[in-house]
Amino acid sequence: MLHLRLIVPADRTEAVVRAVEETVGTTHLVVLPGAARDPAGDVVMCDVAREAGDGLLGELRELGLDETGSIAVENIDLSLSKRADEAEEEAPGEGADAVLWEHLADATHEESTLSVTYLAFLVIATMIAACGVVLDNAILIVGAMAVGPEFGPLAGLCTALVRRAPRLAARSAIALLVGFAAAMVLTTGFSIAMDAVGLFGRDMLDAARPNTDFIWKPDMFSFVVAVLAGIAGTLSLTSAKSGALVGVAISVTTVPAAANAAVALGYGEIDQMWGSTEQLLLNLVGIVVAGTLTLLAQKVLWGRRG
Numbered sequence: 001m002l003h004l005r006l007i008v009p010a011d012r013t014e015a016v017v018r019a020v021e022e023t024v025g026t027t028h029l030v031v032l033p034g035a036a037r038d039p040a041g042d043v044v045m046c047d048v049a050r051e052a053g054d055g056l057l058g059e060l061r062e063l064g065l066d067e068t069g070s071i072a073v074e075n076i077d078l079s080l081s082k083r084a085d086e087a088e089e090e091a092p093g094e095g096a097d098a099v100l101w102e103h104l105a106d107a108t109h110e111e112s113t114l115s116v117t118y119l120a121f122l123v124i125a126t127m128i129a130a131c132g133v134v135l136d137n138a139i140l141i142v143g144a145m146a147v148g149p150e151f152g153p154l155a156g157l158c159t160a161l162v163r164r165a166p167r168l169a170a171r172s173a174i175a176l177l178v179g180f181a182a183a184m185v186l187t188t189g190f191s192i193a194m195d196a197v198g199l200f201g202r203d204m205l206d207a208a209r210p211n212t213d214f215i216w217k218p219d220m221f222s223f224v225v226a227v228l229a230g231i232a233g234t235l236s237l238t239s240a241k242s243g244a245l246v247g248v249a250i251s252v253t254t255v256p257a258a259a260n261a262a263v264a265l266g267y268g269e270i271d272q273m274w275g276s277t278e279q280l281l282l283n284l285v286g287i288v289v290a291g292t293l294t295l296l297a298q299k300v301l302w303g304r305r306g
Contacts, residue, residue: 001079001088002053002100006044007036007070012063016044019059025052025091027083041069047076047084049091050100057102073103099238099298101163107237108159111152112172119182121149122255126183127190129259134191134200136209141256148255150176151233154284158234158291162299176284180258187262195266202267215253215260216275218282226252226286233287234294252283 008016013031020026025048032043048056057071065071125147132140153175160169194200214222229252261276 001047001076001084002050003074003076004044004046004048004056005070005072005074006060006065007039007041008044008065009039009041009068010034012065012068013042013044015063016060016065019056019063020044020046020048023048023052023056023059025049025087026056027087028081036069039069047079047087049088051088052091054100054102057100061102073100099295104159104238105163105165105168108152108156108172109168111149112156112168112175114171114175114178118149118152118175119179121147122179122183123186125149125255126187126259126262129256130187130191130194130263133209133212133215133256133260133263134194134204136207136211138211141212141215144255144259145252150179150254151287153179154230154287155233155237155291157288158230158295161288161292162295180280183255184258184262184265187259188266191263191266200263202269205263205267205269205272212256212260215256215279216264216272218275218279222253222279222282223286226283227290230287230290231294234291238295238298252287253279254283257283 004020006016010033013033017029017031020029026046028045028047030043030045032045034041035043053073057073060066060071125144128140128147129144131137132144153172156168156172157176160166160172191200195202257276257280261273261280264270264272264276
């Protein structure tokens, strides 16, 4: 269930209440006349089944409530109410299958912004991965994958393509391109500094690395895994099962590939650099293609059910 808290101009309260009452799957409707002060108006609260939430939010936006008032949505972790159970049964479909497009757009907007925090996480993850590829340490590689924040802008790009939102697409693409470029440049400098103090060495990069040499030797399995990870990551976002994102993060070779390319560039190992770059691009394309197709499939299937 979702909890909606609405601030409504007094002249639109009747229309908003009617929209709530006519939406199958709503309950616990509360109207507090004149309770809102900034912006001034009435406060309307209700609970709605997740599978009916996107439709109701669309109607509220059509009434202009996002511009003249306020729409706040919260997930209800526990609701002990027979009426709430009945509302969920009345709503068509299953809540786990429903996509809240407004929530998805808002979440990906925040995660796809090129911020200092985003850059810091991506740079640190790439440097950790650089240590992993030089030491041929799979644990460091997995750790770097988990730290990397790149799935946010990837999800934002998928959402933008489905919703035809050029600004979100541009923001996500900039976060990816500038983020990885900055991470690779700084990691190249990091590897040179580590070499200067004797912690990295060309012989370590050229040595047999059975645990990590796949990073710069892309094949079709790399693309297949990226596609599967893109599907799983998109489903985890749309179903609010964020725990699956950890598994997605450690399934794709984006950050490690960027790290290997940066270290190889520092030592002039052009073959490894290009191989790693190809691995990076293959994973990024696979995730975007799979994520976009997954969102399109959800949109079509849910639209038919509705």
